[in-house]
Amino acid sequence: MALPLSAGLTPTEVAFLCEMEMVTVIPRQRLESISLLSGPTPALRPPHRSPLPLWLALLLKRQRRANILPPPWLLPLSLERILKYETETSPETFSPPPPHPHPISARPSPSDSVSPPFLPSSTADAPAGYLPYHWLELGEILLEACPDDIPDSGRVRGLLRDLREVRMAKMRGSVSAVEGGGVMSLKGVGAMEVAEGRGFIVGVMDGLRKLGSSREVARREREEEGGAGGGDDEDEDMGFE
Amino acid sequence: MDDISDILNDVSRNNDPFAEDLYAPRSVTQSGQADLQALTRAWVNERGAAELLPWPKDGLVERITERIKTQIEEVEVMTGDMDPKTNFGLIIIQTEVERWKFLVRSFLRARIAKIDKHTLYYLSSPDLQSRLSEMEVAYATRHQQLLHSHYLGSFLNSFPKQLQNLNDTAGGISMIGGPDDDSGVFARALGSKDGGAAPVIITGRGRDGDGEIEVARGEVVVARWADVKDHVENGEMELV
Numbered sequence: 087m088a089l090p091l092s093a094g095l096t097p098t099e100v101a102f103l104c105e106m107e108m109v110t111v112i113p114r115q116r117l118e119s120i121s122l123l124s125g126p127t128p129a130l131r132p133p134h135r136s137p138l139p140l141w142l143a144l145l146l147k148r149q150r151r152a153n154i155l156p157p158p159w160l161l162p163l164s165l166e167r168i169l170k171y172e173t174e175t176s177p178e179t180f181s182p183p184p185p186h187p188h189p190i191s192a193r194p195s196p197s198d199s200v201s202p203p204f205l206p207s208s209t210a211d212a213p214a215g216y217l218p219y220h221w222l223e224l225g226e227i228l229l230e231a232c233p234d235d236i237p238d239s240g241r242v243r244g245l246l247r248d249l250r251e252v253r254m255a256k257m258r259g260s261v262s263a264v265e266g267g268g269v270m271s272l273k274g275v276g277a278m279e280v281a282e283g284r285g286f287i288v289g290v291m292d293g294l295r296k297l298g299s300s301r302e303v304a305r306r307e308r309e310e311e312g313g314a315g316g317g318d319d320e321d322e323d324m325g326f327e
Numbered sequence: 328m329d330d331i332s333d334i335l336n337d338v339s340r341n342n343d344p345f346a347e348d349l350y351a352p353r354s355v356t357q358s359g360q361a362d363l364q365a366l367t368r369a370w371v372n373e374r375g376a377a378e379l380l381p382w383p384k385d386g387l388v389e390r391i392t393e394r395i396k397t398q399i400e401e402v403e404v405m406t407g408d409m410d411p412k413t414n415f416g417l418i419i420i421q422t423e424v425e426r427w428k429f430l431v432r433s434f435l436r437a438r439i440a441k442i443d444k445h446t447l448y449y450l451s452s453p454d455l456q457s458r459l460s461e462m463e464v465a466y467a468t469r470h471q472q473l474l475h476s477h478y479l480g481s482f483l484n485s486f487p488k489q490l491q492n493l494n495d496t497a498g499g500i501s502m503i504g505g506p507d508d509d510s511g512v513f514a515r516a517l518g519s520k521d522g523g524a525a526p527v528i529i530t531g532r533g534r535d536g537d538g539e540i541e542v543a544r545g546e547v548v549v550a551r552w553a554d555v556k557d558h559v560e561n562g563e564m565e566l567v
Contacts, residue, residue, distance in 0.1 A: 120419055127419075190544075272513070287549060294534070
């Protein structure tokens with residue numbers, strides 16, 4: 087009954103999440119609107135484009151009822167630009183994530199706190215040149231399911247592999263920042279990269295915390311004795327960026 | 328020709344007293360989608376945290392279970408008058424139902440795993456117990472009773488009376504183990520509750536020093552669970 091998995095999503099669970107991302111399809115057959123639990127689907131009328139969740143788009147694709155329009159960021163030109171940014175402009179940190187599609191206005195709205203996979207970051211109108219949170223899974227799934235819909239799919243495959251290698255090195259390198267504890271930012275990281283790196287990074291973090299716990303307690307006591315003034319100086323040399 | 332949504336609407340109005348709520352024209356998109364997002368977030372959070380998180384307060388799980396139940400009833404009705412046109416729609420509906428069922432099941436199982444691991448801990452104070460749903464409290468209590476009587480029967484009985492407790496706190500050390508509050512987690516900022524685009528401010532504790540860090544909306548950080556726990560529970564952050 088109880089779930090035998092340790093904390094954190096597994097790669098298969100991440101892929102499941104990724105299938106909730108919205109993509110744009112070009113239907114090849116008419117299909118009436120269907121009342122799903124998450125709301126009615128748009129009625130499909132070829133050749134009008136419609137946004138659909140990825141799992142449904144894959145189902146239609148497999149039955150040759152629709153084609154999937156690849157998101158603009160997955161095109162070779164966009165991937166080349168990102169790869170250049172990752173290797174030359176910013177060899178230490180990840181390239182920035184796409185801007186949030188729902189800018190915050192003065193009035194609070196429910197869309198303010200929407201996060202991936204429910205952001206439309208992989209539809210046909212998504213911006214090019216940014217890797218969205220589910221980039222790796224989405225790219226792999228689309229290459230697997232519909233290589234015929236992606237222009238120059240061989241090149242895309244190669245670029246995705248290059249990006250993955252560059253970014254994996256960054257993920258591994260980030261462990262050195264974890265050493266002193268504290269909070270470490272991984273801005274621009276992808277879901278699959280988190281799932282892969284979790285065991286290692288959290289393991290290192292927890293191990294070092296346990297080894298250094300007496301030192302941490304001693305420091306805290308020292309700071310309490312020395313008052314607030316002493317504490318500020320020590321903040322300088324900690325693991326924060 | 329009736330399309331599927333018409334059929335669904337007719338059927339649900341006849342059978343279900345809550346049909347007006349569930350199938351009101353506008354609220355379908357909004358609340359169904361909103362519930363899915365809330366459940367997905369609750370699931371990912373629960374899978375990420377070492378500790379049991381509070382049971383969703385607004386009846387989310389009950390509402391979703393009810394939705395799934397209604398949808399399955401629709402499917403049963405629809406399979407009665409099968410024609411090839413509705414057949415494919417049926418496959419789509421069933422696929423979606425299976426996806427929702429997976430989410431609910433995985434969410435509940437992740438919670439049961441945590442309750443199993445530290446049963447006495449979650450039953451030990453009213454504050455912790457309030458994190459469990461009614462059914463989970465019943466489950467945990469029964470689980471603990473069985474375990475205790477098993478221990479009594481197999482070995483505790485032959486111990487001296489003062490050593491038979493399972494929740495001894497003598498000597499300042501509690502026998503009841505809890506989850507590791509300081510374990511590392513990956514968390515994403517969703518935006519400050521103070522409004523607007525203000526970043527979420529986390530006070531992080533480290534080995535060599537403590538300090539504050541600003542986390543912009545959408546940014547992912549690695550931190551200790553205890554440092555982001557409050558932000559996750561008030562909706563300023565989510566685990567990933």
